[in-house]
Amino acid sequence: MLELNYGKGGRVTYFVEVILPLAISKTYTYRVPNEMAERVGIGKRVVVQFGKSRIYTAIINAISTTPPELYEAKYILDVLDNEPIVNEKQLQLWHWIADYYMCNVGDVMQAALPSALKLASETKVLLLKDVLVDKAELSDKEFLIVDALEIQPELKVSDIAKLLGQKTVFPLLKSLFEKGVIHISEEVVERYKPRKKSFLRINPLYEAAEARKELFEALERAPKQLDAFLAFLKLSKQNGELTRSEIQEECGCGPSAIKALLDKEIFLQEERVVSRLGESEILELQNFTLSAAQEEALDSLRRQFEEKDVALLHGFTSSGKTQLYIRLIEEALAKGRQVLYLLPEIALTTQLIERLRLYFGNRIGIYHSKFSDNERAEVWNKVLKQEYDIVLGARSAVFLPFSGLGLIVVDEEHETSYKQFDPAPRYHARDTSVYLAHLHQAKVLLGSATPSLESYLNANTGKYGFAELKERYGSSQLPEINVVNIGEETSKKTIQGHFTSVLVAEMQMALDRKEQIILFQNRRGYTPVLICRTCGYLPKCINCDVSLTFHKSTGKLHCHYCGYKQETLSVCPACGSVHIEQKGFGTEKIEDDLQYIFPDARVARMDLDTTRSKNSFQQLLADFEDQKIDILVGTQMVAKGLDFGKVTVIGIISADSLLNYPDFRAFERSFQLLSQVAGRAGRRDRPGKVIIQAHNTQHKVLDQVIRNDYSSLYATELLERKNFQYPPVYRFIKLDIKHKDPLQLSEIALRFAGDLRQSFGSRILGPEEPLVGRIRNYYIRTIYLKLERNGISVAKVKEGLRELLQKFEASKLNKGAFVQIDVDPY
Secondary structure, X not given: OOOOOEEOOEEOOEEEEEEOOOXXXXXXXXXXXXXXXXXXXXXXXXXXXXXXXXXXXXXXXXXXXXXXXXXXXXXXXXXXXXXXXXXXXXXXXXXXXXXXOOOOHHHHHHHHOOHHHOOEOOOEEEEOOOOOOOHHHOOHHHHHHHHHHHHOOEEEHHHHHHHHOOOOOHHHHHHHHHOOOEEEEOOOOOOOOOOEEEEEEEOHHHOOHHHHHHHHHHHOOOHHHHHHHHHHHHHHOOOOOEOHHHHHHHHXXXXXXXXXXXXXXOEEEEEEEOOOOOOOOOOOOOOOOOOHHHHHHHHHHHHHHHHOOEEEEXXXXXXXXXXXXHHHHHHHHHOOOEEEEEOOOHHHHHHHHHHHHHHHHHHEEEEOOOOOHHHHHHHHHHHHOOOOOEEEEOHHHHHOOOOOEEEEEEEOOOOHHHEOOOOOOOOEHHHHHHHHHHHHOOEEEEEEOOOOHHHHHHHHOOOOEEEEEOOOOOOOOOOEEEEEEHHHHHHXXXXXXXXXXXXHHHHHHHHHOOOEEEEEOOOOOOEOEEEEOOOOOOOEOOOOOOEOEEEOOOOEEEOOOOOOEEEOOOOXXXXXXXXXXXEOOOHHHHHHHHHHHOOOOOEEEEOOOOOOOOOHHHHHHHHHHOOOOOEEEEOHHHHOOOOOOOEEEEEEOOOHHHHOOOOOOHHHHHHHHHHHHHOOOOOOOXXXXXXXXXXXXXXXXXXXXXOOOHHHHXXXXXXXXXXXXXXXXXXXXXXXXXXXXXXXXXXXXXXXHHHHHHHHHHHEEEEXXXXXXXXXXXXXXXXXXXXXXXXOOHHHHHHHHHHHHHHHHHOHHHOOOEEEEEEOOO
């Protein structure tokens, strides 16, 4: 709230500098009407007009009495919030991300805020289904909006503004949203249905003792109804709100008895929307005892945190890292601080949340992209009100409005999923967490069985603290790893489809023992390539320079870059031949082959295609945990920290596709992925076996995986990176120039690379065509800027780069082209 200053001329005029959810390089200043001066505050939302007719919700970044020099400030139209929805530490984080990752602060706002908190002219508004609206409680204008939505169930904010004949309708929509009447979404994917429960109460007519006595006499002829009524009276003393199921469970009656009491209006029923966040009642919190190795690692971490703000925990798979996290979380909570627990995959939040709730009850909340817009807004508000002490989430959870963080845990810190690739901001959640912790004076714990080279180098040079866990927890042992030669088995004709005889035999023995199996193939779909055997024709995407992948589930060819689909081929469109062959295989083909080899096994698939819906992860993992699935086939999703006690066999169908990928990180990522997948076997008290199928069985990375020798991988990879000047020894900034015309693009990219070389010399590489040279009809050329870690000011380099980018955008020679910047792209 502002303190109003009065001078000789009367009331002071205030101006607010706001962040708009747009890709503009600066904040924008607006004038505050005198009647709103007491309502504005940093972090509050205001409604503003930007451009000729567009209306947006903006966040107040600063307040002053100084008008802008270069333009006349428009008035803000309204203030939406009584209290700020974004705190000052968040605004500092937004500006740091914009500065470090060279994007606009509006891009950061767009990524950070749930859509339901970002209203704009084109925002879609829907009436929630099955919600009973008491129109008597609505204002005249709210009534008109609801009435219009009943006729047309989806309206834009601009349509509602026209309907009401006024510029701003945001306060009305905010009111309806808070009353649970409407759903607000920028991009409506599915109709949102709130969770509702029916609660029963006694009709007030039967509250008096005399009326109650008459009721008992009347119900003596209906003993089941009387039992239900008595059960209600008994339970309502402990809890005034009761559901049908609670009464039925108490008295053992059926639903008909309660229906009869409702028909007679002895019970009254009220339907209410309840929390959508799936909070569960925990009757008794659990505890555990640490092993000697865990105690030693925990003591080491405590000592490291006395001097350093960031520590790396390097622990084998199944070594009990999560238990150390829990102990440190308990210590942070005891100091009255909040905790953020980051995971790379939504699948992991599904499995881990139930376990953490055994220790922390409902003090823990979840946040990830599978939540609807309204659910994300609800979690945001709960964190803002400090109703959650712990938040478990994927990378976007770093944007939540924490007020007193004490600890951030980044589990599986090596995972590439922590990096946002598109759209901007192209931030890395691990590195962002380190800065977020700095703002809150909190500690960061990075955990992994296969750390990234960046984190391991920082630990080795003393920048980070370091602790190790070199043994598995309890009685579980590291799995036995065997590498099987695909070429030899193919020549001996002992291979079945894509499965060697060794893998088939191990799988059969596991199935006979009623144990479970995970198979890993890092490609989804049925077959990656269809090819004409006669002329060599290959169906390609019309928008991207990639071949189409056949998906048996849809019977179509799919592009995994832009989503384009077309019917599959039976006749070659080039030569008319009917000899169309399938080359390669994905998870869908593996799943199909298993039905022939093991017809009685229950097989399921976990990849992007089978986990698109909100609860699909949860359902798949629950079915696997309950042993309703014998064999789980998956992509990288199955490699990331899942813990199933009855998995004893892991099969890696083709290791060569990982090892031969054209990327300087291929060996590091292959080691991480193979080790992580292998770590899913033999957990708890069952011995495990891992079968790695490969053509090149003598590869050095496979030997390092078998020996679980991360130190050897680190030494060899770091030497290579030093020799060829790659991360983590050097920093990279990647510049993708895009244009719809390939010839114009070549000219523009060469000219821009020349300008960059004048400023940065030999640090510039390119322009080069990337692996996929066209995506969504835009041709791409890539330029890299390599920077030494020491002896150079990165801030000055970025400042110079921004100036060159401004000149690039201003030049008419570059019309139709644009540049995408990615800082630390790998």
